[in-house]
Amino acid sequence: MLTDLQLRKFKPKGGRQILWDSDGFGILIGKRRRTFVYRYSFNGKRKLMTLGQYPVISLQEAHKEAAEARLKVKRGIDPGAEIKDAKAARKAAPTIAEAIKELYDEELINKRSGKETLRILSYDVIPHWGSLKVADITRRDIKLLLNKVKARAPITANRVYSALSRLFGYCVEGGIIDNSPFTHVKKPVKEIPKSRVLTDTELKLLWDGLSPTNKAVDIYRGTKLALKLIILTGCRPGEIVGMRWDEINDGVLTIPAKRMKGAEIHRVPLTNMAVEVIEEARALSGDSPFIFRSPHKDSAPLTAGALSRAILRHRAEMKIEDPFTPHDLRRTLRTRLAELGIQDVVAERVLAHKLQGILKVYNRYDYDKEKREALTQWENRLRVIVGEVTI
Numbered sequence: 001m002l003t004d005l006q007l008r009k010f011k012p013k014g015g016r017q018i019l020w021d022s023d024g025f026g027i028l029i030g031k032r033r034r035t036f037v038y039r040y041s042f043n044g045k046r047k048l049m050t051l052g053q054y055p056v057i058s059l060q061e062a063h064k065e066a067a068e069a070r071l072k073v074k075r076g077i078d079p080g081a082e083i084k085d086a087k088a089a090r091k092a093a094p095t096i097a098e099a100i101k102e103l104y105d106e107e108l109i110n111k112r113s114g115k116e117t118l119r120i121l122s123y124d125v126i127p128h129w130g131s132l133k134v135a136d137i138t139r140r141d142i143k144l145l146l147n148k149v150k151a152r153a154p155i156t157a158n159r160v161y162s163a164l165s166r167l168f169g170y171c172v173e174g175g176i177i178d179n180s181p182f183t184h185v186k187k188p189v190k191e192i193p194k195s196r197v198l199t200d201t202e203l204k205l206l207w208d209g210l211s212p213t214n215k216a217v218d219i220y221r222g223t224k225l226a227l228k229l230i231i232l233t234g235c236r237p238g239e240i241v242g243m244r245w246d247e248i249n250d251g252v253l254t255i256p257a258k259r260m261k262g263a264e265i266h267r268v269p270l271t272n273m274a275v276e277v278i279e280e281a282r283a284l285s286g287d288s289p290f291i292f293r294s295p296h297k298d299s300a301p302l303t304a305g306a307l308s309r310a311i312l313r314h315r316a317e318m319k320i321e322d323p324f325t326p327h328d329l330r331r332t333l334r335t336r337l338a339e340l341g342i343q344d345v346v347a348e349r350v351l352a353h354k355l356q357g358i359l360k361v362y363n364r365y366d367y368d369k370e371k372r373e374a375l376t377q378w379e380n381r382l383r384v385i386v387g388e389v390t391i
Contacts (some may be wrong), residue, residue, distance in 0.1 A: 141183070
């Protein structure tokens with residue numbers, strides 16, 4: 001019977017030597033390592049499997065491992081092959097970086113927000129976990145990573161949270177892991193819904209600042225026109241900057257589903273002022289397929305970021321005290337439509353918001369006529385606000 005004292009003091013003669021205990025259990029002793037082994041027969045073949053190194057596992061633990069292996073042999077299971085299969089599966093199991101690539105190739109590439117989700121994962125996740133196996137990530141790992149991002153940028157931590165939630169959800173769906181470690185993980189920061197709506201006075205100051213003849217506000221002319229069109233249509237900044245000439249027909253801008261947040265075609269009736277803005281942009285567009293061509297790349301459109309930076313840098317010059325974003329112009333239009341008495345269903349369709357509940361399923365009416373009437377009423381009101389007409 002092997003003892004700890006014997007294992008510690010025994011010195012093999014020559015190379016390596018196995019000290020046998022009983023029932024195929026023993027220890028292979030070399031100059032540097034002492035490895036517990038179990039010898040057995042399976043399907044007429046003699047096999048030797050390792051159980052672990054001494055003293056990393058104790059003699060008692062090794063006996064237990066051997067007993068479990070012995071029981072498997074009696075049940076017709078090859079314990080050595082089982083371990084090899086597990087190691088092979090472990091080696092083949094995807095890492096976080098590989099899972100992110102798979103998620104992008106199969107799902108995110110087809111989503112409007114896919115590139116942004118990939119950017120978030122690439123910047124805040126891959127540097128920390130990229131080489132780790134998906135199955136090794138714990139809830140504690142997730143919490144620590146989110147806390148680290150939160151310390152740097154609280155709202156970004158929420159975006160990382162959402163991206164990781166989808167990543168692990170995809171891994172469960174794809175059989176990479178059986179259960180998501182994201183269970184019971186809470187969003188890092190409670191976000192307060194934005195409520196900024198520009199007043200009539202602010203709208204006039206902004207409209208005047210966006211005038212091409214206003215040299216005091218040194219914003220690229222195409223950027224000024226794009227911001228004006230957001231005010232007039234309520235479209236999202238990304239939808240406006242990506243507008244193409246071939247999307248306009250018979251006074252209607254038809255934004256394809258691939259450019260829409262809701263992945264549905266959105267038809268935007270163009271009022272007279274909207275058409276005037278678009279025609280002003282023609283001189284800047286040249287032969288570009290984009291209405292709002294980038295001043296830096298002929299083959300590319302403006303970016304939504306360019307609109308945000310323009311407001312951030314020049315708001316003070318326009319005498320507007322409180323900060324606002326291009327998206328706040330969209331909220332401003334929606335508020336003004338309510339003030340004008342426009343029905344909520346129509347106003348929501350103007351903004352391309354999906355109808356809710358049973359309406360989403362059964363009401364397939366396009367509301368094009370009502371949307372044009374609503375935007376025309378808003379245009380008439382805007383003309384008064386900016387001083388083009390008087391009541």
